[in-house]
Amino acid sequence: MTLLASAPLHPDAIREVLIVGGGTAGWMTAAAMTRLPAGIRVRLIESEEIGSVGVGEATIPPLVTFNAMLGIDEASFIKATQGTFKLGIEFVDWGRQGDRYMHPFGEVGMDMEGVKFHQHWLRQAQGGDPTPIEDYCLSAVAARLGRFTPASSDPRTVLASLRHAYHFDAALYAGFLRRFSEARGVERVEGKVVGVSLRDSDGFIESVRLADGRRLDADLFIDCSGFRGLLIEEALAAGYEDWSHWLPCDRALAVPSANTGPLTPFTRATADRAGWRWRIPLQQRTGNGHVYASAFTTDEDARASLLAGLEGEPLAEPRPLRFTTGRRRRQWVRNCVSLGLSSGFLEPLESTSIHLIQSGISRLMALFPTRRFDPVLIDQFNRLSQTQFEQVRDFIILHYKATQRDDTDFWRHVAAMDAPESLERRIALFRAGGRFMRDGDELFSEASWVAVFTGQHILPQDHDPLADGVPYAAMARKLAGLRGIIRKTAEAMPTHETFIARCCQPPA
Ligand SMILES: Cc1cc2nc3c(=O)[nH]c(=O)nc-3n(C[C@H](O)[C@H](O)[C@H](O)COP(=O)(O)OP(=O)(O)OC[C@H]3O[C@@H](n4cnc5c(N)ncnc54)[C@H](O)[C@@H]3O)c2cc1C
Structure with missing residues (x-):
């Protein structure tokens, strides 16, 4: 300097x-x-x-690097912004009503025998194994258990597979x-x-x-x-x-609410009748909002839906926002x-x-x-x-295009619409055999795409034939071992609250 x-x-x-x-x-x-x-x-x-x-x-992991590049101390930053940690996004009711899947940050499983992890998982799934892919991701398992710790710098431990971002x-x-x-x-x-x-x-x-x-x-x-x-x-x-025409939501309502239960280390995005609702846990309050399409619902209905979905008391009047994607x-x-x-x-x-x-x-x-x-x-x-x-646009459209919901005009519309050609090609390639065509510096990794594809029931008809190199039963044992290690590691992590209380709570 x-x-x-x-x-x-x-x-x-x-x-x-x-x-x-x-x-x-x-x-x-x-x-x-x-x-x-x-x-x-x-x-x-x-x-x-x-x-x-x-x-x-709500943010994604590269912000950690931005802050680090500026020399910002993480604990001071979390204290100053009432922040919490985020290990992924939980999607509720997107593929079908009643669905719940996690798009976690961090690594999912590990490539084996020169074959991508999701191909091994796919082959086991096609052989009848019902385990969701998120069970092989420490970030997802820890998020569901309400646990948090930053990634370890030791690449030999599964803790190195964690990635986090922030809510603030x-x-x-x-x-x-x-x-x-x-x-x-x-x-x-x-x-x-x-x-x-x-x-x-x-x-x-x-x-x-x-x-x-x-x-x-x-x-x-x-x-x-x-x-x-x-x-x-x-x-x-x-x-x-x-x-x-691809992303018809054009309005939002935002409202803070009182915290109720434990601080979840993830954002939640719940599909609604004509859009979706967010839930973002902060130390002092929860941020909530409803993103919706004015062509498919009214402001009054959207407001009612937002308020009905709150877990705690609203702390203000919902604030309207308008945008054009x-x-x-x-x-x-x-x-x-x-x-x-x-x-x-x-x-x-x-x-x-x-x-x-x-x-x-x-x-x-x-x-x-x-x-x-x-x-x-x-x-x-x-x-x-x-x-x-x-x-980024294509990745967001995927969540809508890949729905199987047909309970409202909104969901019927987005399921039937033409997606951008770039996304249609990506979906076709994945459906054919779980393959990808990605630029090296794309924001969302293959693991992110796999999380949304599989979470919303887009499953390939086939898998990479190279995954057949390991006998099915041997791979099943390997995967069970990996799940066990991930589960045990997550259970040994501190709860999200404990971690924040130890490291980053502002003075009372
Ligand atoms: C509903 C909703 C939810 C969102 N949720 C997320 C999320 O969870 N995660 C995420 O990453 N992003 C989210 N975003 C996007 C995020 O809010 C913005 O990317 C971010 O806040 C940056 O906004 P901005 O600074 O560009 O604009 P603004 O916050 O609008 O700031 C504009 C600035 O320009 C100034 N200004 C404007 N006109 C003048 C003028 N004439 N003279 C002087 N100053 C002027 C204003 O005073 C203000 O300081 C969300 C956006 C919306 C609408």
Whole structure:
């Protein structure tokens, strides 16, 4: 850091970065930018009057790496955000009513004899073994038992197969990152942006104008202004690709409730009549919400369904939110990069939005421009962003497309709709013999796809013939042994509450 701080900047270096928006996206970006060389000034504008979306409480494991990269201590972070740990997502009523399966983080079984684990599992299942695949995943078994411990760094123990993420209070997380960023030199500007000036010569953003008349200029603008896309859309007209024909949910209601039972170390997503409900356990309260399709239900029915599904007393009135699922056609235009809700929106079924912010930040850092703004960098950023949004989109659509429910118009509609061709191909390949076609750097692993496919009754007609190399009975003994080790290990882990009380509870 000292070396970087004292090094002279490139003659064309960006010297001023202006982040517009102080929600999760704005403050995550600001925190990451504290790692830029000194000499680059980073400012963030936010408006208390407008506020932030205030939801976004469940995450996936890469956030652990983001925090670690910033040097954030996990226990302090959990304390500051009322956080809990998350080992996966439980899906209830998705394939059929009464179903319950886990999409766990972490490894599932182990590849044997050069054959993927799920192929061994498949062959045993096709031979009549009813054991669900999640019984071979320590994260899933521990989650169901309400246990938690972080992964071991010793690869010889099954504890090394664990992965975790967090649940946290979104407002507290933004506040935590704000303190972190301000302490490291980010300047916060309170104010409401009311105008954007473009340079006549090339249409780049020159400055933004605040309601009190101040003008703030910069070389690089980061649009974290939320759904509106104040810079990327309203000023630069990047365009929006609407995906609501595949993902018809367009509204949500969010409400906190009192905690009742033990803190589950997983998020729950329960399918409802025209959408689904989330349940996110925090130390002090539970976050709940209902994501639904306004074409298939009314706001009143959605509200009633949300309140009826709460386990504890509601602590506030349900708060409505509206959205259009899709992505900004170009997430980087000229000297403006959009991150967070301004760059697109995918419903929170797999808790991916905060991750999309994180990966957008990583891409920006990897392709950090000079003031020349080489179009090749911009093009690469946009191409990678598009691929990632589409991959996540397909994974989310799978949950709907793979339903066997036909109890409401909504479920009949999503089961019958055409899925994107990329997803149809993936489903066909898996059905044929449990095979995959994945890019190496895709977010969701094969194990994640297998969890949802099998959890929602998409089962291959055949298995990899190489799995037949081990006699059936011998493999059955091996798998029973593995299940036993996983079960015993999970039972020996502390409960989630005990772990939090020991490590990360705020002082009373
Ligand atoms: C119903 C729902 C549930 C969700 N659940 C999850 C989840 O479980 N997990 C997950 O990863 N993600 C989830 N998300 C997504 C997550 O909430 C967002 O990705 C995240 O909060 C980032 O939001 P943001 O910072 O882009 O936008 P916002 O929070 O909307 O922040 C926008 C910022 O811009 C500022 N601003 C706007 N206009 C102006 C202006 N004119 N002048 C100055 N400032 C301005 C605002 O004041 C605010 O600070 C959910 C989203 C929704 C809608």
